[in-house]
Amino acid sequence: MEALLKKVDYQVMPHLEDKPVMLECQGLKKVYPTPKGDYVVLDDLKLTIKQSEFVSIIGHSGCGKSTLLTMIAGLNELSGGKIIVDGLEVRDAGPDRAVVFQSPSLLPWLTAQQNLMIGVNQVFPHGSKAERVEICKYYLDKVGLGNDFNKRPSELSQGMQQRVGLARAFALKPKVLLLDEPFGMLDSLTRGELQDLLLEIWQKEQITAIAITHDVDESIFLADRVIMMTSGPYAKIGDELVIPFERPRNRKDVLEHPDYYDYRSYLLNFLNH
Amino acid sequence: MKNKSIKTLKFLGLGFLEPLIHMIDGEERRKNATRFVKGSLLPLVSIFLFIFLWHQGAMALYNSEAKERIEKARIEQGEQAALDMKACIESGEVSCQPNTLPSPAKVYQAYIALWQDHLSISQKKSEFKEKVSETNAQREAQGLDPITYTGRPSFLDQIGTSLKTVAAGFLLAMLIAVPIGVVIGLSDSLRTAFNWLIQIFKPVSPVVWLLLVFMVVKTVIKDPSIDKSFIISSISVGLCAMWATLVNTSMGVSSVDKDYLNVAKVLKLNIGQNIFKIVLPASLPLIFTGLRITVSVAWMVLIAIELLAQSPGLGSFVWEEFQNGGNDSNAKIIVAMFVIGIIGFVLDRIMLSVQNLMTFNKGIA
Known part of the structure; x- marks a missing residue:
């Protein structure tokens, strides 16, 4: 167990060592007013993430993980502190922080391609129509929907819908990719497939990513660093764990890694206390 | 073809014909026949039942109204007038018909009459149009409004x-x-x-x-x-x-x-x-x-x-x-x-x- 790296030390992650900081949360606070007085969800939360780093956040339900993510996305107001993305303070939501929601949240009246197009139009307004269509098709092809450009969400399975959700997020070319329990609603087989797919595309795009999850194995498999949040109220970061497995990863190698079960039991131990 | 026609029928709200198409196609004849009977014949039966009850009700009202008329004639004008009234009602004379809920047959007659009326009015209209076409052309040349048909609408x-x-x-x-x-x-x-x-x-x-x-x-x-x-x-x-x-x-x-x-x-x-x-x-x-x-x-x-x-x-x-x-x-x-x-x-x-x-x-x- 002593071999585990609990403090952030980028020397074991040579690919991140000289990368600039992409996202910084300083003294983050979130208070929800209730009839019985204020409920403090997050208090004085600090978090620094480097460019191209993949971080997963794990914690019990209601600990404020999703609150943190929606605050970074700009969909939830801060009660205190600030969030800086690529040197600029976050004021509201924007396509530089793409979100993959737990439910696919595709617009049901649009086809898969149109669902991507609506975002691509916003991000690349100066490109020609053909170029924008090309971008949509490229990412839909990447997520394995090369034959389903013109299908509507109702004609796609839940797993396929979430593939479109991933494609939509990547097509925005965001600075930060925010994943809010992206595979929580899927069955375990589909979940595995989509985790592989996510890592595959992420490996190519090298986008800073934050994934919220309930699933200990998922958090290890995906991330360079797992952040464990204490239970609310007054939730903060309780512990961190660096996962120095080599990239690109594949599931078999990760599962067979001699340290894998040490990491796993460390995380489970944290969650059970 | 089959699926398409079913889809169209459902779209038009004629979904009850679906089993019939399945039946014609030869699949599960028995089951589809039952479904068709349930979906289409039962409403038909209830329609007939409705018309039957309506007819009975209208007859009862007619008879009671007729009886009252005869009774009234007897009280006001004596036995002979009552017999005349009875004969008059039975002969179907328009002037002494009881005025009450009409029976289905009478409604159907009225429907036919309305249809005939429509045909005769449209004929009148086209005749009128023919008659005034020359005048209207002249009026148009003079910048006046054309004469239009002002008779009763059908x-x-x-x-x-x-x-x-x-x-x-x-x-x-x-x-x-x-x-x-x-x-x-x-x-x-x-x-x-x-x-x-x-x-x-x-x-x-x-x-x-x-x-x-x-x-x-x-x-x-x-x-x-x-x-x-x-x-x-x-x-x-x-x-x-x-x-x-x-x-x-x-x-x-x-x-x-x-x-x-x-x-x-x-x-x-x-x-x-x-x-x-x-x-x-x-x-x-x-x-x-x-x-x-x-x-x-x-x-x-x-x-x-x-x-x-x-x-x-x-x-x-x-x-x-x-x-x-x-x-x-x-x-x-x-x-x-x-x-x-x-x-x-x-x-x-x-x-x-x-x-x-x-x-x-x-x-x-």
């Missing part, structure tokens, strides 16, 4: 006028209610501000709307050549019927899925894009549910409004028949009743099809 003409009035009223309701509903739905404060108005005006009776519209239109439009009664009745129909669409639209707009709105926020869509690309498409199903209710309300209040506004149409047809008390007036009123019901049903079916087209969960290819 029953079918009345239906046409009614449909036109409803269409105009519906369009008006849609043009008023949808934009206002969207605006109110988007803003909590506007919804609070105008809620009282909607709640108070929604239950107001068609008659009152008519009078209100009458007050305004009579002051605004002074030109006698404009058909005021049509304008008044269509505006009243629109005002009565628009509330369902208004409420549904504002509800649809205000209850758009939060996830969709978050998508719009992340993509930084501007207000216009947000409304036209997210909010409106997301609330279309509810808007069309509202429009469907609006059509049926419009058709229902139309009759009452036409009756009062004295604008031509089914409503005034019913009223005139009731007033002139002719021998077959009652039967004609019942013909009108069925026509009104059937047209209302057809309108509702059309709106249902449009509504289904707008629901995106069904995956329209």
Whole structure:
């Protein structure tokens, strides 16, 4: 167990060592007013993430993980502190922080391609129509929907819908990719497939990513660093764990890694206390 | 081919014919035959039962009315008059027929009579057109209005006028209610501000709307050549019927899925894009549910409004028949009743099809 790296030390992650900081949360606070007085969800939360780093956040339900993510996305107001993305303070939501929601949240009246197009139009307004269509098709092809450009969400399975959700997020070319329990609603087989797919595309795009999850194995498999949040109220970061497995990863190698079960039991131990 | 025709039938609301198609196709004949009997023959049986009961009821009323007449003649004018009256009723003489609920057979006769009447009027019309065609050409050359047929409209003409009035009223309701509903739905404060108005005006009776519209239109439009009664009745129909669409639209707009709105926020869509690309498409199903209710309300209040506004149409047809008390007036009123019901049903079916087209969960290819 002593071999585990609990403090952030980028020397074991040579690919991140000289990368600039992409996202910084300083003294983050979130208070929800209730009839019985204020409920403090997050208090004085600090978090620094480097460019191209993949971080997963794990914690019990209601600990404020999703609150943190929606605050970074700009969909939830801060009660205190600030969030800086690529040197600029976050004021509201924007396509530089793409979100993959737990439910696919595709617009049901649009086809898969149109669902991507609506975002691509916003991000690349100066490109020609053909170029924008090309971008949509490229990412839909990447997520394995090369034959389903013109299908509507109702004609796609839940797993396929979430593939479109991933494609939509990547097509925005965001600075930060925010994943809010992206595979929580899927069955375990589909979940595995989509985790592989996510890592595959992420490996190519090298986008800073934050994934919220309930699933200990998922958090290890995906991330360079797992952040464990204490239970609310007054939730903060309780512990961190660096996962120095080599990239690109594949599931078999990760599962067979001699340290894998040490990491796993460390995380489970944290969650059970 | 088979699936396509089933799809079309279902779209048209004729889904009960589906088992018949399966049966013709030769699959599970027994099961589909039972389904067909259940779906189509049972309604037919109930229709016959309805007509039978109606006939019995009408006969009973007829007999009691006839008895009363004979009895009255006996008391007032003696035995001979009573016998005369009895003979007169049995001979089917028009002047002494009991005036009561007409039997199905009489209603059918009235329907035939209305149809004949329509044919003769349209013939008169075309003859008239032929007669005045030369004069009209001359008048047109001189810049005068052409002479038009001013005779009595036939029953079918009345239906046409009614449909036109409803269409105009519906369009008006849609043009008023949808934009206002969207605006109110988007803003909590506007919804609070105008809620009282909607709640108070929604239950107001068609008659009152008519009078209100009458007050305004009579002051605004002074030109006698404009058909005021049509304008008044269509505006009243629109005002009565628009509330369902208004409420549904504002509800649809205000209850758009939060996830969709978050998508719009992340993509930084501007207000216009947000409304036209997210909010409106997301609330279309509810808007069309509202429009469907609006059509049926419009058709229902139309009759009452036409009756009062004295604008031509089914409503005034019913009223005139009731007033002139002719021998077959009652039967004609019942013909009108069925026509009104059937047209209302057809309108509702059309709106249902449009509504289904707008629901995106069904995956329209």
